Amino acid sequence: MSSRPDPDALGFVLIDVARMLRSAFERRIASAGLGLTPGEARTLVRIASLEGSRQFDIARRMGIEPMTLSTYLDRLQSLGLIERRPDPADRRAKLIFTTPAASALITGIRTEQLDLMQQVTSGIGADELAQIHGRLKLLRANLSALEEDDAALTLARETGR
Structure with a gap:
């Protein structure tokens, strides 16, 4: 690498x-x-x-x-x-x-x-576009979960839990 x-x-x-x-x-x-x-x-x-x-x-x-x-x-x-x-x-x-x-x-x-x-999106077919959209929504959900985990960790540190 x-x-x-x-x-x-x-x-x-x-x-x-x-x-x-x-x-x-x-x-x-x-x-x-x-x-x-x-x-x-x-x-x-x-x-x-x-x-x-x-x-x-x-x-x-x-x-x-x-x-x-x-x-x-x-x-x-x-x-x-x-x-x-x-x-x-x-x-x-x-x-x-x-x-x-x-x-x-x-x-x-x-x-x-x-x-x-x-x-x-010119040149991208409807099926491909639907797949891209679905995958991006999954990435967004994963990132949102990370943010929630980070917020919970920060709160736990601040409150001493």
């Missing part, structure tokens, strides 16, 4: 593809004339998929800091695209919902996403 890293190793390829896909998505959103930044667009789509979730949970699922999310939420709320409602189970927490005004923008973002993915 060589001591030199292989830039075509699976982990490096996944990181490269994720970075390039995010960059391509951000360019499309920026040029689509939707009136949202790429971060706001990602946030709006995530809220729509997690309708009624807590701010903290949305930030965690997006992999961003809660304060970064809060900035996006402030802007989306000022545009009338989302609303924050008190969480009946925890009065300190807020639940986030899209408003009817967000529907057209979500459709626009989704159109850009689908068009981009059509380009990105």
Whole structure:
């Protein structure tokens, strides 16, 4: 085994593809004339998929800091695209919902996403694409389990258990 890293190793390829896909998505959103930044667009789509979730949970699922999310939420709320409602189970927490005004923008973002993915997956058959999708979901689940294990270990260390 060589001591030199292989830039075509699976982990490096996944990181490269994720970075390039995010960059391509951000360019499309920026040029689509939707009136949202790429971060706001990602946030709006995530809220729509997690309708009624807590701010903290949305930030965690997006992999961003809660304060970064809060900035996006402030802007989306000022545009009338989302609303924050008190969480009946925890009065300190807020639940986030899209408003009817967000529907057209979500459709626009989704159109850009689908068009981009059509380009990105060009030359890959439907069966192959379904396999890739399934395997990536498995990788995501495995990584999620690792994160949960790491969080449990950290909590155990902090509480002395």
